[in-house]
Amino acid sequence: MEKKTFTAEEIAKIAGGQLAGNPSARISGIASLRDAGPEDLSFLSNRKYCSSLETTKAAAVIAGKDVAGRYPNKTLIICENPNIAFSKAIALFAPPAVKFPPGIAPGAYVSPSAKLGAGVHVGHNAVIEDGACVGDGTSICAGAYVGHECRIGCSTLIYPNVCIRERCIVGDRVVIHCGAVIGADGFGFEAGPAGIVKIEQVGIVEIQSDVEIGANTTIDRARFGKTLLKRGVKVDNLVQIAHNVVVGEFSMLIGQSGVAGSTEIGRGAILAAQGGIAGHLHIGDGAKIAGQSGVTKDIAPGQAVVGTPAETPKEFMERVGLPGKLRKASQTIAALEKRIADIENEMARLKGA
Numbered sequence: 001m002e003k004k005t006f007t008a009e010e011i012a013k014i015a016g017g018q019l020a021g022n023p024s025a026r027i028s029g030i031a032s033l034r035d036a037g038p039e040d041l042s043f044l045s046n047r048k049y050c051s052s053l054e055t056t057k058a059a060a061v062i063a064g065k066d067v068a069g070r071y072p073n074k075t076l077i078i079c080e081n082p083n084i085a086f087s088k089a090i091a092l093f094a095p096p097a098v099k100f101p102p103g104i105a106p107g108a109y110v111s112p113s114a115k116l117g118a119g120v121h122v123g124h125n126a127v128i129e130d131g132a133c134v135g136d137g138t139s140i141c142a143g144a145y146v147g148h149e150c151r152i153g154c155s156t157l158i159y160p161n162v163c164i165r166e167r168c169i170v171g172d173r174v175v176i177h178c179g180a181v182i183g184a185d186g187f188g189f190e191a192g193p194a195g196i197v198k199i200e201q202v203g204i205v206e207i208q209s210d211v212e213i214g215a216n217t218t219i220d221r222a223r224f225g226k227t228l229l230k231r232g233v234k235v236d237n238l239v240q241i242a243h244n245v246v247v248g249e250f251s252m253l254i255g256q257s258g259v260a261g262s263t264e265i266g267r268g269a270i271l272a273a274q275g276g277i278a279g280h281l282h283i284g285d286g287a288k289i290a291g292q293s294g295v296t297k298d299i300a301p302g303q304a305v306v307g308t309p310a311e312t313p314k315e316f317m318e319r320v321g322l323p324g325k326l327r328k329a330s331q332t333i334a335a336l337e338k339r340i341a342d343i344e345n346e347m348a349r350l351k352g353a
Contacts, residue, residue, distance in 0.1 A: 003028055004093060008060040011041060012077045014092065015062060015085035021075030025059040030086075030093055033058065043086040062086045100139040114146075117154065135172065147183070153209065165221065171209035177237070179216040182207070186220040186227075186243025186261060199223065201243060214239065214255070223261075236273075248285065266301060 006014075009023035031040040033049060036058035043062040044053050053061060053071060060075040062085050068078045079085035100121035104110055108122045111130040116122070120134050123142035128134065132146050135154035140146060144158045147165045153172035158164070162176050165183030176182065188199035203222025207229045213219070214237035219227060222244045229235070232250040240258040247253065248267035257271045260279035265271070269283050272291040277283065284301030294308035307316045 005039075006092065008075050008077065011060065011062075011089055011092075015077055015079055015088050017062060017077035017079035017085055018068075019075075019077055020068065021060065025075050027059050028093075030090055031058070033061070041086075041089055043082050043089075045082040045086075062089065100141065105142070123160065129166070159215075165205075167204045168221070169204060169206040171207055171211065171231075173210050174207055175212040177213060177215040177217075180213050181218045182213075183221040184218060186223055188223055188243065203227065203244070205229075208233075211235070217241075220261075230267075242279070254291075 005026055005028040007023060008021065008025040008027060009019055011027055012019040026039050027041045028039045029041070031037065031042055033042045033044065033052035033056040036042045036056050038057055038059055040058050041060050041062065042056060042058040044050070044067065045064065047066065050067065053063070053067070053074065060077055062077045062079055062082050064082050065078055065080070067076065077085070100123070102119040102121055104122040105124045107124045108126045110116065110122055110128045111132065113130045114128045114132045116134050117136035117138065119137045121139040122128065123140060123144065125142055126140045126144045128140065128146045129148040131149040134140065134146065134152045135156065137154055138152055138156040140158045141160045143161045145163045146152065147168065149167045150164050150169070152170045153174065155172055156170060156174040158176050159178045161179050163181045164170065168183040183205045185201040188201050190197045190199055201221050201223050203224045203226050205219050205221050205227045208231040210231055211229050211233045213235045216237055217235055217239045219229070219241045220243045221227060225244060227241065227244055228246045230247060230249045233247050234252045236253060236255040238256045239253045241247070241253070242259060242261040244262040245259050246264040248265055248269065250267060251265055251269040253259070253271045254273045256273055257275045259265065259271070259277045262279055263277050263281045263283065265283040266285035266287065268285055269287045271277065271289045274292045275289045275295070277289070277295040281295065282298045283295070284299055284303065286302045287299045288304040289295055289299070289310060290306035293306055293310040295305065295310040299305055304313060305311055306313055
């Protein structure tokens with residue numbers, strides 16, 4: 001493949017940034033600040049790595065407005081959002097996307113009653129069961145399983161070893177990464193005198209359009225009705241979404257987080273890594289749940305919470321700071337008690353005199 005080379009000025013125009021430094025700097029690759037060479041482009045989005053910016057050998061660095069003018073000896077491309085700008089630059093150097101050719105590969109099984117749209121790819125050892133429908137231009141990669149009566153939309157990408165269980169619905173332009181399981185039974189059991197009784201899970205999972213689901217994530221089918229991921233939701237790897245959960249448009253659930261049954265998450269909410277939400281709660285639009293937080297009550301729209309049990313940052317800081325305040329108060333009280341005792345002793349001495 002021919003090596004692509006751009007100038008810093010060309011990169012700045014593509015990234016939508018303001019160039020400061022050498023417009024003719026040659027760029028033929030991308031790398032981290034630490035590993036970049038004299039023809040690499042790098043980026044800085046977190047100020048704690050500013051020391052690396054001082055020492056990097058990168059030809060140019062995409063950075064935020066907060067560093068503008070601070071490094072006159074560096075070629076910088078100053079952008080409103082360095083992450084998005086750098087993504088545009090990465091696309092210039094990225095290898096061509098893998099394309100899956102239309103057709104059914106050897107070893108795949110497609111039920112005679114399944115319906116495939118135009119240009120569908122079915123990879124080696126993939127299975128599409130009875131009554132399933134797959135839309136135009138969708139790719140079902142090697143070893144993936146599409147269960148009975150599933151409906152999958154157009155231009156969707158199902159990576160290897162994904163399992164989509166019976167009757168589940170997947171929209172258009174959805175991406176589901178390797179090992180994800182869509183529509184396994186929800187955890188429905190009832191303990192009683194005769195032991196543990198399984199409660200049948202007869203609902204489905206519905207995933208609307210433009211959703212992306214990370215590797216080894218699990219989304220359980222509803223007890224009845226549907227577990228629902230609305231349009232534009234992004235789910236990281238190793239996330240657990242339980243039965244009858246609803247996730248609102250454009251929300252993000254990040255690695256190893258979990259949502260218990262029948263909780264409803266609003267539009268544009270963020271559940272950070274290893275955060276957990278208890279069941280039957282309502283998380284408002286735009287709520288932000290910090291990493292490793294444990295949510296046990298409803299969260300209002302736009303509210304940010306942290307800790308376990310989850311609380312507002314102000315409440316968290318007050319609680320965390322309380323032992324220190326108590327120690328200081330205790331020291332102050334002890335000092336006051338000593339002064340009072342000294343005054344009393346002095347008064348007693350004067351009185352005796």
